[in-house]
Amino acid sequence: MADGSGPGRMTLSGVVLAGLILILIVALLYLFIAQPYWFPTLASEHGGRIDSLFMAVLVVSGIAFVLVQGALGFFIARYGENGGERAAYWHDNPKAEAFLLITTAVILTVLVFMGQRVWASIYFADAPANATIVEITGEQFSWNFHYPGPDGQFGRTDTKLITNTNSIGLDRDDPAAKDDIVTSNVMHAPIGKPVRVRLRSKDVIHSFFLPNFRVKQDAVPGMGIEVWFTPTKAGQYEIACAELCGIAHYRMRAALTVDESQDAFNKWLEEAGK
Amino acid sequence: MSELHAADHAHHEMGFLHKYVFSTDHKIIGIQYLITAMAMAVVGGLLSMLMRYQLAWPQGVSPIMAKIFPVAYNGGLMEPGFYISLVTMHGTIMVFFLFTAVLLGGFGNFLIPLQIGARDMAFPFLNALSYWIFLLSCIVIFSALFVTSGAPMGGWTAYAPLSAVPAAAPGQATGMTLWITAIALFSVSGLMGGLNYITTILTMRTRGMSMMRLPLATWSLLVTSILGLLAFPVLLGAGLLLMFDRMGGTSFFVPAGIIMNQMPIDHSGGHPLLWQHLFWFFGHPEVYIVVLPAMGMASDILSAFCRKPIFSYRMMVYSMVAIAVLSFVVWGHHMFVSGMNPFLGSVFTLTTLLIAVPSAIKTFNWLGTVWGARIRFTPAALFALGFVSMFVSGGLSGVFLGTSAADIQLQDTYFVVAHFHLVMAIAPLFAAFAGIYFWFPKMFGRFMNPTLGKIHFWFTFIGAYCVFFPMHVIGIGGQMRRIYDPTQYMFLQPQQPVNVFISISAFVLGSAQLIFLFNFFFSIFGGRVAERNPWHATTLEWIAPTPPGHGNFGEELPTVHRWPFDYSVPGEREDFVPQTVPATVTAQH
Numbered sequence: 001m002a003d004g005s006g007p008g009r010m011t012l013s014g015v016v017l018a019g020l021i022l023i024l025i026v027a028l029l030y031l032f033i034a035q036p037y038w039f040p041t042l043a044s045e046h047g048g049r050i051d052s053l054f055m056a057v058l059v060v061s062g063i064a065f066v067l068v069q070g071a072l073g074f075f076i077a078r079y080g081e082n083g084g085e086r087a088a089y090w091h092d093n094p095k096a097e098a099f100l101l102i103t104t105a106v107i108l109t110v111l112v113f114m115g116q117r118v119w120a121s122i123y124f125a126d127a128p129a130n131a132t133i134v135e136i137t138g139e140q141f142s143w144n145f146h147y148p149g150p151d152g153q154f155g156r157t158d159t160k161l162i163t164n165t166n167s168i169g170l171d172r173d174d175p176a177a178k179d180d181i182v183t184s185n186v187m188h189a190p191i192g193k194p195v196r197v198r199l200r201s202k203d204v205i206h207s208f209f210l211p212n213f214r215v216k217q218d219a220v221p222g223m224g225i226e227v228w229f230t231p232t233k234a235g236q237y238e239i240a241c242a243e244l245c246g247i248a249h250y251r252m253r254a255a256l257t258v259d260e261s262q263d264a265f266n267k268w269l270e271e272a273g274k
Numbered sequence: 275m276s277e278l279h280a281a282d283h284a285h286h287e288m289g290f291l292h293k294y295v296f297s298t299d300h301k302i303i304g305i306q307y308l309i310t311a312m313a314m315a316v317v318g319g320l321l322s323m324l325m326r327y328q329l330a331w332p333q334g335v336s337p338i339m340a341k342i343f344p345v346a347y348n349g350g351l352m353e354p355g356f357y358i359s360l361v362t363m364h365g366t367i368m369v370f371f372l373f374t375a376v377l378l379g380g381f382g383n384f385l386i387p388l389q390i391g392a393r394d395m396a397f398p399f400l401n402a403l404s405y406w407i408f409l410l411s412c413i414v415i416f417s418a419l420f421v422t423s424g425a426p427m428g429g430w431t432a433y434a435p436l437s438a439v440p441a442a443a444p445g446q447a448t449g450m451t452l453w454i455t456a457i458a459l460f461s462v463s464g465l466m467g468g469l470n471y472i473t474t475i476l477t478m479r480t481r482g483m484s485m486m487r488l489p490l491a492t493w494s495l496l497v498t499s500i501l502g503l504l505a506f507p508v509l510l511g512a513g514l515l516l517m518f519d520r521m522g523g524t525s526f527f528v529p530a531g532i533i534m535n536q537m538p539i540d541h542s543g544g545h546p547l548l549w550q551h552l553f554w555f556f557g558h559p560e561v562y563i564v565v566l567p568a569m570g571m572a573s574d575i576l577s578a579f580c581r582k583p584i585f586s587y588r589m590m591v592y593s594m595v596a597i598a599v600l601s602f603v604v605w606g607h608h609m610f611v612s613g614m615n616p617f618l619g620s621v622f623t624l625t626t627l628l629i630a631v632p633s634a635i636k637t638f639n640w641l642g643t644v645w646g647a648r649i650r651f652t653p654a655a656l657f658a659l660g661f662v663s664m665f666v667s668g669g670l671s672g673v674f675l676g677t678s679a680a681d682i683q684l685q686d687t688y689f690v691v692a693h694f695h696l697v698m699a700i701a702p703l704f705a706a707f708a709g710i711y712f713w714f715p716k717m718f719g720r721f722m723n724p725t726l727g728k729i730h731f732w733f734t735f736i737g738a739y740c741v742f743f744p745m746h747v748i749g750i751g752g753q754m755r756r757i758y759d760p761t762q763y764m765f766l767q768p769q770q771p772v773n774v775f776i777s778i779s780a781f782v783l784g785s786a787q788l789i790f791l792f793n794f795f796f797s798i799f800g801g802r803v804a805e806r807n808p809w810h811a812t813t814l815e816w817i818a819p820t821p822p823g824h825g826n827f828g829e830e831l832p833t834v835h836r837w838p839f840d841y842s843v844p845g846e847r848e849d850f851v852p853q854t855v856p857a858t859v860t861a862q863h
């Protein structure tokens with residue numbers, strides 16, 4: 001590449017700034033390869049696909065980051081002012097520009113397709129028929145979980161029936177509601193079986209966030225939104241609200257227990273229904 | 275306006291009030307915007323310091339704060355509602371009242387007539403009116419901090435129904451009303467400015483100043499003004515609808531059957547997502563309203579201190595236009611998990627990654643500019659280089675968020691906070707600092723102190739990365755935005771040391787800005803006197819006297835003969851050729 005009339009000079013400012021950029025690159029590599037802090041432990045089936053997609057984007061953008069910041073740092077260190085020496089005079093290179101444009105576009109197109117495969121597998125696939133169905137209603141500032149009980153039928157709900165003790169307005173006169181189970185801030189699901197979640201909100205927008213399951217879906221008043229996922233690891237997990245919903249948003253927290261077996265889950269349902 | 279008449283103007287003596295306060299001179303209005311926005315930045319910055327203190331030590335009792343803010347720190351602990359107000363006010367002030375105001379209002383006003391060789395804006399009175407309405411909007415938003423029931427608590431995005439129903443949170447009563455009022459006034463002010471800039475650039479360029487000879491700062495301000503003219507009416511309209519929902523009994527954004535505090539809310543038929551669509555239809559172009567002028571200014575400054583022409587001027591212009599067009603079709607990437615039809619998620623992923631292409635082109639072109647340069651490391655040059663680094667760091671994380679499936683986990687976490695701060699706050703901040711150090715001599719006729727400027731840069735560069743880079747990591751760890759106390763969640767507790775590190779870095783970063791403020795205000799009166807073209811730059815503002823008088827260019831307007839980037843032209847005696855020098859001897863590009 002055509003240089004100026006001389007070699008340029010390494011200046012103190014240039015070297016320091018380049019050094020800082022180098023430290024930045026090293027910090028990036030440390031944080032994203034050694035991963036001292038990382039995603040919450042994975043506990044769902046589709047979450048693996050999201051995590052690998054993240055890693056693919058990370059590799060591509062990580063390489064771009066190192067190359068671009070590295071080149072910037074190198075030029076900054078290398079091309080400082082040097083007496084009366086002139087800079088290079090060139091300002092176009094259609095071939096290089098076309099090459100970079102097409103390369104970028106191709107890489108991004110590949111990422112779009114990779115991403116859309118994962119997106120489609122999550123959102124365009126219906127939940128399997130054997131899924132456990134839970135209706136979840138967010139409110140300021142708790143999560144209500146509604147299970148249909150042994151009959152598999154959800155009882156009728158009506159916002160007019162909402163009281164302090166009937167948080168979702170379940171119509172207890174409806175025969176289908178007799179065996180329904182409603183809990184506050186406590187959710188259970190059996191391992192290995194899809195969970196189909198119907199999200200509603202009583203007041204403002206909340207967001208149903210299961211960090212370990214790579215599930216996040218807003219609960220919007222006036223809408224019923226469905227998502228589904230399959231837990232793959234038994235244990236205790238946290239449910240968070242991820243959308244600002246008012247003063248106690250920060251503690252709109254619930255617990256999800258993934259039971260070791262369908263029996264354990266049924267047993268819990270029975271207990272909770274008493 | 276005839277030349278003679280203009281010259282007359284230049285010698286006309288004006289009183290202090292008319293000259294510096296109720297002025298219709300674009301330079302004074304620009305400086306008024308700049309200083310008002312700096313005052314707002316101090317407020318917005320202090321609010322973020324309180325937030326960072328809270329996030330690092332969420333359960334620490336602070337008797338000092340209890341003395342200063344007896345209501346907000348009842349018993350020495352911050353009230354959770356106050357924290358949400360801080361989030362809301364910090365975001366609102368920084369996005370609108372700092373960045374939009376400083377880049378469009380400040381630099382837009384100051385630079386456009388000077389860079390195109392005009393005596394003033396097309397509509398000087400409208401221009402002054404734009405500033406005064408902006409000032410009014412600043413006063414309204416500032417007053418929202420002192421409402422007894424609480425400052426607004428809806429976040430800067432003001433999602434309905436939280437923003438539409440006053441009972442949703444204490445600050446959503448009077449505080450939110452003031453918020454909407456301020457934003458509406460701000461939109462009106464922005465529209466007046468934008469109309470003015472577009473007319474001025476299109477009709478008032480001096481002889482020879484063809485569109486493809488405009489400096490990139492002016493190009494970016496033109497494109498940005500068009501964006502603003504198309505986007506701000508949507509915000510204004512949405513704000514008015516929100517006001518109607520709150521006060522007029524309408525239901526644009528609130529559906530039937532809402533219950534708050536066991537009380538039914540009397541609305542029916544509205545849709546909460548309508549607000550999000552309207553807000554982000556404005557909101558995403560708004561990102562580029564902030565980013566584009568930063569890109570334009572950084573390009574010009576980079577070229578001037580690299581002593582080398584900008585690489586691929588044409589592609590710089592085309593990519594700006596491409597970004598502007600695409601910015602209107604990407605808004606849905608803010609809404610991947612909002613309950614919007616997931617098919618739209620696919621569409622918006624495609625358009626979003628598409629907009630990364632022109633952004634990447636610009637980055638390559640900045641690298642091409644620095645390659646083979648002879649960089650003069652002034653504070654302005656350092657900040658322009660810092661801009662490129664910050665823009666790259668912030669831009670690349672956008673690829674994760676634009677990929678809808680990866681966004682599921684990252685949406686509403688600190689990964690998003692890291693991304694948008696780097697790309698639309700820190701990068702534009704660096705460009706604005708570069709712009710201030712660069713054009714300060716033209717504004718005030720004096721230099722800012724370069725040593726203090728460099729110290730300011732080093733602290734700001736290191737501080738900004740230490741604050742915002744680790745945020746990606748705690749975002750990956752799942753930490754949600756806008757939460758008052760991350761330690762409430764067990765899965766977030768292990769990464770609390772990172773929050774402490776970020777907060778300490780934030781205090782350093784914040785304190786470093788005092789160096790800048792001192793340097794700025796001290797140098798207005800005590801800085802070294804600057805000559806006409808201290809940086810040996812090529813564009814027209816450096817032909818004008820320092821500081822330019824009323825009418826900018828003395829008796830005769832300059833004539834333009836070449837593009838704005840003739841640095842280090844082989845065979846020329848000097849390493850720069852101003853735009854006014856006729857093309858005679860040199861080999862032309």
